Amino acid sequence: MPMKCNGLNQNIVLIGLVLLVTFKMTSQVKERPFILVTADERHQILEKIETQDWANDIFTELKEKADFQVKTFYKNPKTYLEKLPFNWSEGNKNDFPPFYKTYHIENGIQKNLDNATDKEQKYMELLDQYLQIAIDCGMMYYFTQDEKYAYLASSILYSFTKSVQKSEVSDWRGRGGWLFPYDGFREVRVLGYKVPLVYDFTGSYLKKGGKSFDIIKNRKVDFPINELQDVCRTYADISINYGHTGSNHSVLESTSLVYNALAMDDEKERHTLLSYFLTENTENQDAINVMYKKYKKKGDIWPETSQYLNHSTAILAKLLLVVNKYDPSLKLGEKYQNILFALPRLDYFVYPNNEIIRWGDGHRTSHAPYEAYENAYILSKMDGLEELQHKYAPLIKGAMNSGKYNRKSPEALFWYSDDMNQQVAKIDLPRTDRVYHAGIVLQRNLSSTNNPKDGLMCFVGGAHMVHGHAEGMNIELYGEGQVLGADHGRKRYGKDLHENYSRLFAAHNTVIVNGSSQGEGGWVNLGINSVELISMEPNLGEEAVSPFHSYSQTSFEDDKGEKAEATQERTLALIRTSPTTGYYVDVFRSKSKLINQYHDYLYHNISDTLVFKNNDMVFKQTPYRYVANANGKWKQNKEYRNPGWHFFKNVWSSETYDKDVKATFKTEKLRTGSIFMQLHVLGFNNREYTKVKAPTTFESPKPYDSLPTPTLVIRNYGETWKNPFVVVYEPFNENERATIQSVEKLEENGFYKGLKIISHTPTEKLIQYVVTQSKNEIFQDEVLGIYFKGTFAIISLKENKSLHSIYIGNGDKLIYKNETIVTDASKTYYKTY
Incomplete structure (x- = not known):
């Protein structure tokens, strides 16, 4: 027995x-x-x-x-x-x-x-x-x-x-x-x-x-x-x-x-x-x-990573149906209907190429759980939930008509029928969205060409959860049909690579403080704080004020362990300049309470090489730069070799370099042709630049799913709050040229306030002043004729320097020469001239 x-x-x-x-x-025994x-x-x-x-x-x-x-x-x-x-x-x-x-x-x-x-x-x-x-x-x-x-x-x-x-x-x-x-x-x-x-x-x-x-x-x-x-x-x-x-x-x-x-x-x-x-x-x-x-609210999702959240919800939906069929008086669909509303949410967290944004142990590719949709539909019919019936019937029909879904399981014989109406639904992806439990704030700007390669999308995020990573305030960037600035992902659990790199700060596009950023406490001792939203435009569920611009500003406390003790703020903007072109602006501020602080900005891009365009930059091999904790204590699921950058290979570093830097990640082995990510990095004192080969970025397009990942590391000695890490990213392909001609910093009293970016798009020349400040700060430049009180604004000029447009993502007042704008309660504004 x-x-x-x-x-x-x-x-x-x-x-x-x-x-x-x-x-x-029942008095009768069930057969x-x-x-x-x-x-x-x-x-x-x-x-x-x-x-x-x-x-x-x-x-x-x-x-x-x-x-x-x-x-x-x-x-x-x-x-x-x-x-x-x-x-x-x-x-x-x-x-x-x-x-x-x-x-x-x-x-x-x-x-x-x-x-x-x-x-x-x-x-x-x-x-x-x-x-x-x-x-x-x-x-x-x-x-x-x-x-x-x-x-x-x-x-x-x-x-x-x-x-x-x-x-x-x-x-x-x-x-x-x-x-x-x-x-x-x-x-x-x-x-x-x-x-x-x-x-x-x-x-x-x-x-x-x-x-x-x-x-x-x-x-x-x-x-x-x-x-x-x-x-x-x-x-x-x-x-x-x-x-x-x-x-x-x-x-x-x-x-x-x-x-x-x-x-x-x-x-x-x-x-x-x-x-x-x-x-x-x-x-x-x-x-x-x-x-x-x-599932407190309608639309809430299971608070883990992508491959678990829909899988968990699909299992629950199926079990609710099974038990409800066993005893219909339980009315489980009605009682737990937020579970049913959660199923389609993952379909909203996709890039223009239909890959999923990645956080923690999540996978890049997945598909909608259409069988779970049908289970939810059947359960909603049993319990008379008309809103859910109207929600799922068109989604199921649309997937069938497009060939994305064919019934295959024997359960389909038991449960499904053809009684749904013929209406077909299309998911309209919003300009911004959030994954609350993962601290994620995403922005997208799909192109009027309807070509996925012309779409732009990015996100910033980071939080603690089961299957989450100690990733800090991490970003991903999309361009030319690919996730280029990519999160490393994961492969097999329990291995050295997974435990001491994939899960740790060094595998992410983030900032490491004092070489010591780490997770602590919580699930398998990987606990980190959540990325918090300060402001964004458009706000979730609201109409964008501009068809071309959006931004988010977030904050993060890097205070796990005892050697980072940092406060951080990140402004990430998506700026479209034509139906086929655009760029991202990333402004990362970081300051530690500790003396002798230093901060390392990491950016991984699937590519073959990282090439610097500054001829006066001299790089030397520095093989020992990141190996201090290579043999540190490791106890599976408990103690790690933080921050994980001992996995970096082929390490080359510059001397201190204070000028602006221009560099390009070249991705030239894709089946669809070569694509590039060009970087304009604002120069400040006490900066060193390192290029490394990081481990493979999993689930990348072939052949990059088996090649090392070129990675940029920028080290700043001292705080980076008043003069933050500022990088402009522009994706382009082999049939086009990069549109950005120059990037200059806007300063006030020697401190960073924004950028002047000149672009030659396929149709026009643009001069754009992009002001990126912390909340409620003021920037004033009498020579340029600019006054701005607020967080984020863009003043765009035509080639003849007349006004093209003014965008305020968050601010109280903006003056440009003879133009004065005082915003309403929304603190947003957009006007073309």
Whole structure:
């Protein structure tokens, strides 16, 4: 018999009576199946298969897969089943052996299976494949009532049930498993949820005396349903009493919890176990009522990185549908509808080339979870939620019509229909948006050409969360169809590169203070403060005052550890100069409380080379510049070699250089042609410039997904508040020239106030005065005839120096020669001349 975790039986006794009023109890025992679909729905599903091409395609593919397995099984059931990963060297003679246990040990330390070896991976995959075959055949039994499918499915389930019980559940660090002793979290996600589905689809066959094949007795036998109940009970218990709360782990384990709860034949026990998904929280598992607190407002998203936030929400939407179908009186769609509203949000955080903005462990590419959209639509129909129906039906139809979505899963046969209206929706991407939990403020300016290469987009962000990075106040920049100024991303968890670079400041486009910026506390000791918004234009949800300009100003406290102690402010502006051209202005201020402070500005750009245009700059190899902590203490998920820049290679540095600098990142190996990012860096005293080869930027376009990343580091000795890091970035391609001809600083009393930028666009010459100040500051230049009280403004002149336009992103008053503007309460303004 399987080893049960302590506490489950006690919990059952304590809350069993209470739960009788939680659920709608019926006098009639439910007949299986009922987890995903019921016997009563079979007729209409068969009609769907008969009359609708998409349904017939799914059924035909499933039948072909299952028929192949059935044919192979019937040739020799014993040989077929003996390929399961049995450990024949253990156990008693004439009895089922245990399975090989799948675990991973590195340097004598027990670890989870993120970095499993090929052999370890093979055991996982083999069990997974057999259970999936059993599910496929179980479904075919449901559709056809042909017992050959149920015989195979139940025989796999019989072998699994007999062998899994030969092991004991590991209590390793409170997160152990049954067959994966050091990764129960993975076991319930890979195997645990499949076992109850096999039983649900074959239950009617077994209850009427259907047989299963026993490889030890080499014959058909009765199925031990009571033992199977113990297996499902144990998998439910692993979710309830193992793992941890407050992250997506509770979500990812919930599928196994819900399905195994519904596998219980005793109705009271079924409801008791199901309550751990609905209402009963433990030290190791959040119920949906707690998980829902992440979705306080309509449109809130799961507060992790991109690949987790939609995945988590999609799982919850599916489970709400499953449980609501089991008991429609619960009205879970109505009760937790903000979960359903959250699903499309990731579609708004995309660049013009449809890649996702990246923060933390997030991936660059993904796709809308259209099946989750359909689940949300079905659930909203069940609970009469018209707003959600009207939201999802056009999105689903639009994806189908464009070829982005085709129904493929068997669940589609059970749940989906063609009753949606024919209206098609298009997502209109706003000029600005925010990812609040990640501290992200993004700006975009799509081109009237509708060509993704002409679009412009950038963001600034940084915050602490599960799967977040210690990244500081980080930016990404897009141009010419690519994310050029890119966040490093991540590859395999647990490796030196991931732990001591990918997660740390040096992998991001940020500023490192005193060589010591780091995370501290929180999730795996990577805690940082959140980037805070000071001001932006356009504000979220508001119309932009200018079709060409936008900006954000944010702040950040770099105070983790004891050696940075810095306050920072970043102004990032997006300025379009024609339908095909534009540039970014980045102004980064940083000051530390500590003496002998220094600040390093980092910018990574996917490219082949970084070339400086200043002929009087002399670079020398400085191989030891960033290696001070290369052999520092590292304890996985706890202590790191901050700030991670010891991974920089081929390090060349200049002497102190105080002039303006012009440099270009050249990206010349793209299939679509060469593109460039030109930098104009304002010069100040006490600056040194370094060019390095940083590690590969993951998920870059080929071949840059396997090449080092050229990176610029600018070091300033002393504070950089009054004279900040100021860089103008302009992307362009091989068929065009860079439009910016010159960049000069605007100063007052020797301190930076803004820039004068002269551009030759494809249609005109522009002279632009870009004033970038901290909040409520004043800039006055009598020679230029400029007075400005505020944060951000652009005065654009034509070639003859007459006014072209005035833009105020945030300010109270601007005077340019004879033109005086006092803003209204919005503090914004735009006018063309």
